[in-house]
Amino acid sequence: MPTNLPAEYYQVEERYKAAESSQERIRLLEELISTVPKHKGTDHLRADLRRKLSKMKEATARGPKGGAARHKSAYHIEREGAGQVVLLGPPNTGKSALVRALTNAEPAVAEHPFTTWGPTPGMLEFHHVQIQLIDLPPLNPDYIEPDMMDLIRRADLLLLVVDLQGPTLDQIEASLDFLAAQRVVPSWGQDAATGRAMAKSILVVANKCDNEALDEDFAVLCELLGDTWPLVAVSAAHGRHFEALGQAIFDQLAVMRIYSRPPGQEVDRTAPFVLPRGSTVADFAAKVHKDFVEQFKSARVWGSGAFDGQVVSREQVLFDGDVVELRM
Ligand SMILES: Nc1nc2c(ncn2[C@@H]2O[C@H](COP(=O)(O)OP(=O)(O)OP(=O)(O)O)[C@@H](O)[C@H]2O)c(=O)[nH]1
Ligand SMILES: [Mg+2]
Structure with a gap:
């Protein structure tokens, strides 16, 4: 337990422990989480509290008998079409913008990070082939939704969406580290076959490739990474290179x-x-x-x-x- 928690934390904790109903406990737990300052020393505490909160919400949704009104996770999405493809990556890279631009679905897009809180499926048509794309919340090491990880493990292909105008390499590395910690590794990686990790097809999508100058940045990135990674650049905002993305998805789905x-x-x-x-x-x-x-x-x-x-x-x-x- 971190020692430098504000007094407010302990006050809310008292009320939380005394709470009578599950609704009240959920509300107070949310309040409790908001009192914890964000820094390295509180990472574990925040993760634990979030986990507790999610369990509590799930139990409430299931109902008192725990079965009759069984809560079905939003992440249980039927596979449709030629393959199930999930978009994941750091916050604000344009995952939702891509799903909006490529499919009939309309997930919210916003300038601030952590806009998306749940999955949204849509269908992409590529040369008369229907492919299911699913927008996901950003990867967040502080809070890992188990149902989301299950969906990632079940998917046929992962699109790792990063920002070509941002720290692209760091974003790729952080996302792959996140996945590796969850024992999901790229099938093209060296440790794909080792341990108990699950090898998945991963296509890196460098979004926000809005113009020709950025095409050149992308070419540099490709050189840096070598040709071992499947990698495409697109611009969700300007509709650039969608054909190449569709082809890459199709190829990766084998x-x-x-x-x-x-x-x-x-x-x-x-x-x-x-x-x-x-x-x-x-x-x-x-x-x-x-x-x-x-x-x-x-x-x-x-x-x-x-x-x-x-x-x-x-x-x-x-x-x-x-x-x-x-x-x-
Ligand atoms: N310039 C440019 N901006 C883009 C592009 N795609 C998305 N954006 C902008 O980037 C911001 C984030 O877009 P979102 O689609 O909400 O990003 P996200 O990855 O879904 O974000 P989270 O849900 O927070 O993980 C918005 O302001 C978008 O307008 C693009 O191709 N080019
Ligand atoms: Mg989003």
Whole structure:
């Protein structure tokens, strides 16, 4: 317990201990947290109090019987589309601005840090592929929301959003340290395979790349970091380099678009099936219809891995953009 707490802390603590109802306890705990001065010596205390507060709020939301009105965390978000992608990083880097610019969702954007308090999902469309983007609150070592960490661990891809006009390298390092402390490491990192850490695909997104002069700053950053990291620059405010970002997300998700040609009909290029890279004709058939995988007699493929219209086996591996005709 830090010794240099203000007298006010102890007064509120007295009232907190004497509180009768859970509502009152929550209110007083919030007040108590606000009396703790912010410095290194109180880091642990503040983290402990915040944890207690979050548990209390959760228990209250669950109701007195602890099950009937079971509280579902806002972080339990159904995966939709070709992949679930979360945006994370330090405060104020433009995570919410990006989700606003790229999807139909409208999370709040503001000049001050710590604007976002909860997750907001939206759908990004990239070349007729729907990808789920989820805006998150900033990473905050003082307070780690367990449900948010679960969502991060479940996600298919993490976008580490940093500010190209700020201390970009420090922001990347601090965010990776934060994740490593939670045993989440980049799959391209050296210690990806070590220990009990979970390796995740991480794409670094340098936001606020508003003009050509900043494109040059980005080029310098790329040189500094070498080519081991997937890294893109964008400007949420000016809509710059969105195509490159979409492509990088698509590549990192390791999926591909396969088009179905119903026999005797035209190919609908606006409705691809999305499959993991390396999938076969049989995988595609299963995706088109659960019965097809048993029923189809032959398949023809147009695309990169075959001659146009070549008859192929069930095990034929497909490539992004291939057109497949299944015959029953
Ligand atoms: N110049 C410039 N400013 C931007 C850009 N994107 C966002 N901003 C500004 O940066 C500030 C923070 O944007 P937010 O989207 O709220 O940032 P955030 O990362 O969601 O912030 P937290 O929710 O606090 O973590 C706002 O004033 C935005 O207008 C950009 O591409 N260029
Ligand atoms: Mg935000």
